[in-house]
Amino acid sequence: MALWFETALLPQGWAAGVRLQIAGGRIERVETGITRAADDERHAIGIPGLCNVHSHGFQRGMAGLAEIRGPEGDSFWTWREVMYRFLDRLDPEQIEAITAQAYVEMLETGFTRVGEFHYLHRDPAGRPYANPVETAERVAAAAERTGIGLTLLPVFYAHSNFGGAAPVAGQRRFINTMDQFGELMEASRKAIAGLQDANLGVAPHSLRAVTPNELAAIVPLAEGGPIHIHAAEQTKEVDDCVAWCGMRPVEWLLDHAEVDEHWCLVHATHMTAVETQRLAASGAVAGLCPITEANLGDGIFPAQSYLARGGRVGIGTDSNVLLNAAGELRALEYAQRLNTCSRNVLADIVGRSTGRGLFDTALAGGAQALGQQAFGLCAGAAADLVSLDANDPTFYGREADALLDSWIFAGGKVDCVWRAGRAVVRQGRHIAGDEIAAHYRRAVESVLD
Ligand code: NGQ
Ligand code: ZN
Numbered sequence: 001m002a003l004w005f006e007t008a009l010l011p012q013g014w015a016a017g018v019r020l021q022i023a024g025g026r027i028e029r030v031e032t033g034i035t036r037a038a039d040d041e042r043h044a045i046g047i048p049g050l051c052n053v054h055s056h057g058f059q060r061g062m063a064g065l066a067e068i069r070g071p072e073g074d075s076f077w078t079w080r081e082v083m084y085r086f087l088d089r090l091d092p093e094q095i096e097a098i099t100a101q102a103y104v105e106m107l108e109t110g111f112t113r114v115g116e117f118h119y120l121h122r123d124p125a126g127r128p129y130a131n132p133v134e135t136a137e138r139v140a141a142a143a144e145r146t147g148i149g150l151t152l153l154p155v156f157y158a159h160s161n162f163g164g165a166a167p168v169a170g171q172r173r174f175i176n177t178m179d180q181f182g183e184l185m186e187a188s189r190k191a192i193a194g195l196q197d198a199n200l201g202v203a204p205h206s207l208r209a210v211t212p213n214e215l216a217a218i219v220p221l222a223e224g225g226p227i228h229i230h231a232a233e234q235t236k237e238v239d240d241c242v243a244w245c246g247m248r249p250v251e252w253l254l255d256h257a258e259v260d261e262h263w264c265l266v267h268a269t270h271m272t273a274v275e276t277q278r279l280a281a282s283g284a285v286a287g288l289c290p291i292t293e294a295n296l297g298d299g300i301f302p303a304q305s306y307l308a309r310g311g312r313v314g315i316g317t318d319s320n321v322l323l324n325a326a327g328e329l330r331a332l333e334y335a336q337r338l339n340t341c342s343r344n345v346l347a348d349i350v351g352r353s354t355g356r357g358l359f360d361t362a363l364a365g366g367a368q369a370l371g372q373q374a375f376g377l378c379a380g381a382a383a384d385l386v387s388l389d390a391n392d393p394t395f396y397g398r399e400a401d402a403l404l405d406s407w408i409f410a411g412g413k414v415d416c417v418w419r420a421g422r423a424v425v426r427q428g429r430h431i432a433g434d435e436i437a438a439h440y441r442r443a444v445e446s447v448l449d
Helices: 057-062 076-087 092-109 134-146 178-191 212-222 235-245 249-256 273-282 290-295 303-308 325-340 354-369 401-410 433-448
Strands: 002-010 013-023 026-031 041-048 050-055 111-118 149-156 227-231 263-267 285-288 312-315 385-388 414-419 422-426
Touching (some): 092 134, 092 433, 111 134, 111 414, 134 178, 285 354, 290 325, 312 325, 325 354, 354 401
Parallel strands (some): 227 263, 263 285, 285 312
Antiparallel strands (some): 041 385
16 A cells, blocks of 8 residues: 655655555655555655653553642652552553553554553552463553554562662562563563564663662563663652662663663653763663653753763653653753753754754654664655644644644644554544543543542
């Protein structure tokens, strides 16, 4: 099959009259400057789909439920208490239904692949399920049902703080021994084998939850796939890390783990100038989740200096409190503007569009963090793409990079989304959106009952 676009964003830039020949879920051939053939499906504006590098799908079910002021000092840590109470009773079916709803909403805004940082391994009582991948299979089912590309990142989580502190009760569903985790990785590989171009990485949760010895044992289980870890999201975490080892989390990782292009450091919010420079030079991706980081009061990532030093960035939706691909890019730039009292902070050169810069950065960094060799609208890449709605007045009179700026900053709408060549979103709505929302409704109403 073939899609034809009046204009589309290719790796070399915007082109007119673009025809994409698609086979086996991949782009087989790209032609430009041609007129539409009779049976080509016609669209106006084509851009590549983005990778969402960091999601906890189940957290979508508590979106908007942690915004009530508590007795004192609401913070990430008090939010985490609410989150632990929410996950307390979720059964596998509810996990699948909530995750599927999150994936529908991701697709509808232009994310075509998700890195699921999956840690709900045990049952509500903290006992292992008879099937070690009971819940991972539910994540895979949600991906299959919605069509989103899946990079499954099974999480190793064993401790409540630096230095191997015992886990607390709220963490009982996350825990594995090293042996159990090895089995989980093997079974996870099988659980995703039937999904189109799914892949597997590994996720030592954080330096809070994993000891240095455990980290060293987990990293090789990635077998060349991505390695994701939360790092330096909160100042308390940085302080606790310094109290434990005399070093900051990103500093410790750069010194003790071989952080390279396989790695994604999620958040990396609190870094010194030296850490920022070293992380940028490492080739790793910083997995930024600007909407969640704002929601949780994490802090502001030093994006300007990091990008100026060639640092790589991917975009994640983390808590899934609000799913919006363009909105994440907007939030990233807006935090920098508010912080520096200036504009167009993350556009790298004079005359360059901020939206285009953000988009190109997130496209390349996202693909790297989720282990995608080929990306963008080119032969060999997955046919993961998005059309912007040319009938949305937001886009009237715009062309080329102004289309991206109007999508990101002015709220322009997505029309269709294709994942592995299949149209999963039409006129802004997922093709199975109503049914998935009905399942989600039953699941979330029974959890909150
Ligand atoms: C998570 N979320 O894994 O969902 C964490 C909270 C923890 C963020 N760090 C759990 N945003 O840190 O232990
Ligand atoms: Zn996270």
